[in-house]
Amino acid sequence: MTFGFDPAEREAIAATLDAAVPGSVEWGAVEYVERLLGAFDHEPPRIWAAPGTWAGDGPAWLDPGPWERHAWRLRIDAWRSVYARIARGADDDADRRVAFEHACESSYGDPAYGGNREGAAWVAVGFPEPLFPPARSDP
Amino acid sequence: MTDCDAIIIGSGPGGATAAEVLTAAGWSVIVVEKGRNHLIDLQAPFEPLRHFANDEIAAVRRHLLGPDPLLEPRSYRRSEADGDRLMVGEVNNLPSTVGGGGVHADAKLPRFREEDFALLSARGPIDGARIEDWPIGYDDLEPHYAAAEASFGVAGEAGANPFAAWRSGPYPMRPGDDMPTALVSAAAAQRAGLHPYRAPTGVNSVAYDDRPACVDCGYCSGYGCAIHAKGDPIAALARALRTGRCRIVPEAYVTELVLDPAGRRATGVRYLDLTVCPDPPVRELRASRAVVLAAGAFETPRLLLRQGIGGDAVGRYLTYHYQTFTVGWFPHSVGGERGRSVTHLHDDLMIDTPDLRRVAAAAGLAWVRGGVVEHGGANAPVEEATTYGPGAHHPASMRDSAIRRRMWVFTMQGEDLPQAANRIDLDPSVRDVWGMPAGRVTYAPHRHELVASAYAGPVHEAILLDAGAEVAFTSTSPPQGDLGAHAAANPLGIAPASRHVMGTARMGIDPATSVVTPEQRLWDLDNVVVCDSSVFVTSTGYNPTLTLAALSHRAATLLAG
Numbered sequence: 001m002t003f004g005f006d007p008a009e010r011e012a013i014a015a016t017l018d019a020a021v022p023g024s025v026e027w028g029a030v031e032y033v034e035r036l037l038g039a040f041d042h043e044p045p046r047i048w049a050a051p052g053t054w055a056g057d058g059p060a061w062l063d064p065g066p067w068e069r070h071a072w073r074l075r076i077d078a079w080r081s082v083y084a085r086i087a088r089g090a091d092d093d094a095d096r097r098v099a100f101e102h103a104c105e106s107s108y109g110d111p112a113y114g115g116n117r118e119g120a121a122w123v124a125v126g127f128p129e130p131l132f133p134p135a136r137s138d139p
Numbered sequence: 140m141t142d143c144d145a146i147i148i149g150s151g152p153g154g155a156t157a158a159e160v161l162t163a164a165g166w167s168v169i170v171v172e173k174g175r176n177h178l179i180d181l182q183a184p185f186e187p188l189r190h191f192a193n194d195e196i197a198a199v200r201r202h203l204l205g206p207d208p209l210l211e212p213r214s215y216r217r218s219e220a221d222g223d224r225l226m227v228g229e230v231n232n233l234p235s236t237v238g239g240g241g242v243h244a245d246a247k248l249p250r251f252r253e254e255d256f257a258l259l260s261a262r263g264p265i266d267g268a269r270i271e272d273w274p275i276g277y278d279d280l281e282p283h284y285a286a287a288e289a290s291f292g293v294a295g296e297a298g299a300n301p302f303a304a305w306r307s308g309p310y311p312m313r314p315g316d317d318m319p320t321a322l323v324s325a326a327a328a329q330r331a332g333l334h335p336y337r338a339p340t341g342v343n344s345v346a347y348d349d350r351p352a353c354v355d356c357g358y359c360s361g362y363g364c365a366i367h368a369k370g371d372p373i374a375a376l377a378r379a380l381r382t383g384r385c386r387i388v389p390e391a392y393v394t395e396l397v398l399d400p401a402g403r404r405a406t407g408v409r410y411l412d413l414t415v416c417p418d419p420p421v422r423e424l425r426a427s428r429a430v431v432l433a434a435g436a437f438e439t440p441r442l443l444l445r446q447g448i449g450g451d452a453v454g455r456y457l458t459y460h461y462q463t464f465t466v467g468w469f470p471h472s473v474g475g476e477r478g479r480s481v482t483h484l485h486d487d488l489m490i491d492t493p494d495l496r497r498v499a500a501a502a503g504l505a506w507v508r509g510g511v512v513e514h515g516g517a518n519a520p521v522e523e524a525t526t527y528g529p530g531a532h533h534p535a536s537m538r539d540s541a542i543r544r545r546m547w548v549f550t551m552q553g554e555d556l557p558q559a560a561n562r563i564d565l566d567p568s569v570r571d572v573w574g575m576p577a578g579r580v581t582y583a584p585h586r587h588e589l590v591a592s593a594y595a596g597p598v599h600e601a602i603l604l605d606a607g608a609e610v611a612f613t614s615t616s617p618p619q620g621d622l623g624a625h626a627a628a629n630p631l632g633i634a635p636a637s638r639h640v641m642g643t644a645r646m647g648i649d650p651a652t653s654v655v656t657p658e659q660r661l662w663d664l665d666n667v668v669v670c671d672s673s674v675f676v677t678s679t680g681y682n683p684t685l686t687l688a689a690l691s692h693r694a695a696t697l698l699a700g
Contacts, residue, residue: 130193
């Protein structure tokens with residue numbers, strides 16, 4: 001069982017993400033946030049995508065060290081609270097800033113992380129496909 | 140019973156160079172590194188780990204190279220008048236990882252010039268700054284520059300820069316391909332009477348030292364190199380490891396130097412073993428001959444300050460480069476997505492010219508020096524996206540892409556004069572996750588830096604407009620004016636964004652005013668040698684990495700006898 005929003009949460013969160021970066025939800029922003037908040041549902045946790053097949057047959061995700069795991073658990077716990085508030089309809093500038101930054105990351109970061117579906121956001125802004133992308137594993 | 144001849148604290152360009160030199164001389168060394176290892180397999184045959192991809196999320200947004208500011212916060216204030224601090228978070232964070240700052244840098248590796256080592260003699264004093272000559276000259280360092288260039292693999296063109304210092308031989312390889320817009324901005328700079336040249340860069344233009352040639356993927360500044368074509372210190376570390384006399388211990392946070400009973404020699408280090416969480420155990424390593432401090436100009440003084448070693452000068456005379464960004468918005472793509480971030484430089488604002496004399500005289504200063512100017516583009520769409528702010532305008536702003544696709548920038552790494560009040564000390568209440576006082580920066584530029592920046596801005600704006608930009612404007616880091624507005628909107632933040640951190644344990648001939656001897660030994664401890672940019676006496680206006688590596692090469696050579 002991996003982390004996911006229920007339909008009502010998803011609707012509220014999608015509205016916030018799309019208001020921050022219009023188009024981001026179509027490109028996969030909600031899925032990006034779900035994967036981020038569920039990073040520790042996998043082992044290794046899905047924080048850093050490993051280099052893709054061009055680098056050999058290594059793992060799809062790099063293994064964070066124990067203190068990096070500690071930091072990311074703290075960060076993700078805080079963000080789960082942020083999205084819980086957004087889902088409840090709370091209106092807070094700091095929460096909206098978090099959602100905005102995640103909408104930016106999801107749209108214009110690598111598709112490995114669940115957003116920027118098939119690189120569509122990069123195509124929209126004329127950004128070239130990287131030569132050495134990270135591994136783009138299944139969710 | 141000891142573990143090795145020398146312990147080296149830090150695995151960046153300084154520590155890696157020291158490891159290479161000492162192991163070649165027959166010493167056994169242990170390199171302790173606070174960060175994790177993403178660089179090199181520590182088992183023979185010491186191949187690259189291949190952890191780096193073209194991935195802005197991992198490298199820029201998620202702290203792959205460390206340090207994580209949640210674990211290791213730092214604080215910043217402009218002066219004591221700001222109270223204990225203005226902000227807590229990420230301040231001048233160089234990577235905390237095996238390879239250190241060499242991993243993320245785009246590896247512009249110019250040498251300093253002769254004058255840079257004798258600034259007081261050449262130009263004279265300036266009120267409010269402690270300008271001194273270095274205790275060594277360019278001629279002393281030249282063989283070590285040559286060795287460092289060979290170790291890192293610097294691609295360059297001897298004679299291209301008319302102001303460059305003399306050199307004993309050619310660069311190890313020719314320059315790499317030019318970024319197309321750099322040719323345009325260089326031509327405009329030439330029309331303005333300046334002297335642009337191809338940047339000496341620690342990135343392979345041809346296969347070199349068992350590493351491939353760069354393919355201009357565009358993920359250079361801020362990223363680990365996916366194919367290790369970049370002059371990160373992997374080659375130096377690999378050579379040290381291949382001797383069989385080097386061991387690298389990552390995730391080892393040195394908390395103190397262990398001293399002999401007389402307090403005159405270091406016999407080892409104690410460190411927290413960060414492979415264990417929570418409650419990392421304290422471990423100890425013992426060295427029979429020396430300890431090399433190469434933790435960088437931020438962490439080296441922080442360690443010394445915790446133990447009260449080095450006297451009042453430790454942490455003081457902190458210098459960065461006062462960065463002046465002149466931005467040109469072009470009507471078309473400038474191609475910053477490919478290339479090595481920067482391929483051309485010009486040095487003219489470092490030179491004693493009638494124009495700069497006039498500027499200095501008008502400002503009531505004895506002289507003014509700017510810094511090396513980098514011609515470069517941008518390749519970070521997530522960072523771009525966060526800069527535009529949320530709302531309906533966002534998609535149109537991204538498509539227009541004024542601050543990425545159409546942006547070409549002159550970045551002047553302005554010489555920053557040493558001032559006693561600019562320093563790194565221990566924050567009185569902020570601590571890292573392991574309970575150690577955070578490093579705190581107190582920094583404000585000298586009037587000299589502001590005058591140089593104010594001169595450079597219009598000069599460079601005119602060049603970019605001549606090159607075809609529709610709009611040109613200038614900003615600085617740290618920003619000036621209302622910091623409240625910058626805190627909310629400036630993508631570079633309110634603290635100095637420069638990763639060129641220097642001068643917190645200066646070398647000198649007087650123990651009352653310096654921290655290390657001309658041989659880079661601590662005045663307080665006979666066998667502790669500092670091999671990073673903290674020993675810089677002045678900042679010059681040149682990227683510091685090659686010089687700190689050359690200094691490390693020299694100090695380690697002297698240490699090995």
